[in-house]
Amino acid sequence: MPSSAQEQMLDHEQHVGPGTLQRIVAAWPRRATIRTDMAGFMEPQPYAPDLTDYPAHLIPFAEHPRFLDAPEEQRRLVNTLAWQAYNARVIAAEEHVANPTFEMLGHGVFPGIDRYEIKEAVRQSHIDEVWHTYMHMTAMRRTQEAHGLTAEPDYSHPVTNRRLYRLTADRSEKWERNLLFLLWTVVGEVSINNFLELLARDRTIQPMHALVARLHARDEAAHGPVLADVMKDVFVHLNKEQRELLIRTLPDAIVAFGAEDYELWPEILAFAGVKGAEEIIADTRRLPDADLLLTDFSTVQRLVRELEIEDRVEYDFAAGRPAK
Numbered sequence: 001m002p003s004s005a006q007e008q009m010l011d012h013e014q015h016v017g018p019g020t021l022q023r024i025v026a027a028w029p030r031r032a033t034i035r036t037d038m039a040g041f042m043e044p045q046p047y048a049p050d051l052t053d054y055p056a057h058l059i060p061f062a063e064h065p066r067f068l069d070a071p072e073e074q075r076r077l078v079n080t081l082a083w084q085a086y087n088a089r090v091i092a093a094e095e096h097v098a099n100p101t102f103e104m105l106g107h108g109v110f111p112g113i114d115r116y117e118i119k120e121a122v123r124q125s126h127i128d129e130v131w132h133t134y135m136h137m138t139a140m141r142r143t144q145e146a147h148g149l150t151a152e153p154d155y156s157h158p159v160t161n162r163r164l165y166r167l168t169a170d171r172s173e174k175w176e177r178n179l180l181f182l183l184w185t186v187v188g189e190v191s192i193n194n195f196l197e198l199l200a201r202d203r204t205i206q207p208m209h210a211l212v213a214r215l216h217a218r219d220e221a222a223h224g225p226v227l228a229d230v231m232k233d234v235f236v237h238l239n240k241e242q243r244e245l246l247i248r249t250l251p252d253a254i255v256a257f258g259a260e261d262y263e264l265w266p267e268i269l270a271f272a273g274v275k276g277a278e279e280i281i282a283d284t285r286r287l288p289d290a291d292l293l294l295t296d297f298s299t300v301q302r303l304v305r306e307l308e309i310e311d312r313v314e315y316d317f318a319a320g321r322p323a324k
C-alpha cells in the first residue's frame with residue numbers, strides 16, 4: 001500500500017506544472033486501489049459494537065432534543081442508514097455523473113482532449129471509478145449483513161444528482177446538457193476528497209468504513225489534478241456561449257456538491273420510526289449553515305483562478321456560499 005507521503009505528494013501536486021499528469025499516469029500501476037491486494041478488505045471484518053457506522057457529529061440534528069428523546073435503537077438505525085446513504089451518494093455520483101462524463105471524454109465529445117497522456121489519465125480514472133462503486137457496494141452489503149437490514153429507504157437519488165438533473169431538464173441542446181455533466185464531474189472530482197476525509201480518519205466509526213473512504217481518497221488525490229487539466233484543455237476550445245454556461249452554473253455545481261440532503265434526512269428519520277421528524281428537520285434547517293455539509297472548495301477556487309474567470313464566478317469562496 002502506498003505511503004501517506006505519496007498521498008501527500010499527490011495532494012500537493014493538484015494543478016501544478018506540466019509534468020504532473022505524466023507522473024500521475026506513470027504512478028497508476030502502483031497507486032490504483034484496484035491494483036492493491038484487496039483480499040483483506042473483501043474479507044468480512046468483525047463488527048465492533050462499541051463503534052458507530054457513521055460519525056455522529058455529521059448528523060445535522062444529532063443534538064435536537066426530540067431526536068435525543070428517541071429510543072437508542074432508532075437513533076442507531078438513523079446512524080446506520082446515514083452511512084448507507086453516504087455510500088449511495090458516492091455511487092450515484094460515480095455511476096450517473098462521473099462515468100457518463102468519462103465516457104464522453106473518451107469518445108471525443110468535448111474539444112481539446114487530444115494529448116495522449118490526458119486520454120490515458122481519463123481511462124485510468126474511469127477504471128478507478130468503476131472499482132469505487134464496487135468497494136462502496138460491498139461496504140453497503142456488509143452493513144446490511146451486520147445489522148440484518150432487509151429493507152432500506154431509497155437513497156439512490158442524492159441531492160447532488162437531483163440538482164444536476166433539474167438543470168439539464170431545462171436545457172434543450174445536447175451540448176448544454178453535456179457541459180453541465182462535465183461541470184458537475186469536474187467540481188466533484190476536485191472536491192471529493194473533502195467529502196471522503198469526513199470519514200477517512202474518524203476513529204469513532206467501524207474501521208472498515210474509514211478504510212473505504214481512505215482507499216477511495218488515494219485514487220481521488222490523482223483524479224483532482226486530472227480533471228482540472230481536462231477542464232483547462234476543454235475550456236480554451238469553447239465558444240463564448242459555452243463558457244458563459246459554465247461560468248454561470250459553477251456556483252450551482254459547488255452548492256449541489258456540498259449540500260446536506262434535506263429530502264433524504266426526513267425519509268431516514270421516518271424509516272427509523274423517530275417521532276417528530278418534521279419538527280426536527282424544520283428546526284435544524286433554521287440553524288446557521290444547516291444546508292452545508294462541505295464548505296471548503298479551495299480546490300475549485302484554484303481551478304477558477306487558473307481558468308482566469310475568478311472575477312466572473314459568483315461564488316464567495318471565503319464565505320463558502322454563492323456571492324449573491
Ligand SMILES: [Fe+2]
Pocket residue numbers: 094128129132216220
Ligand atoms: Fe471515485
Ligand SMILES: [Fe+2]
Pocket residue numbers: 098125129189219220223
Ligand atoms: Fe474520481
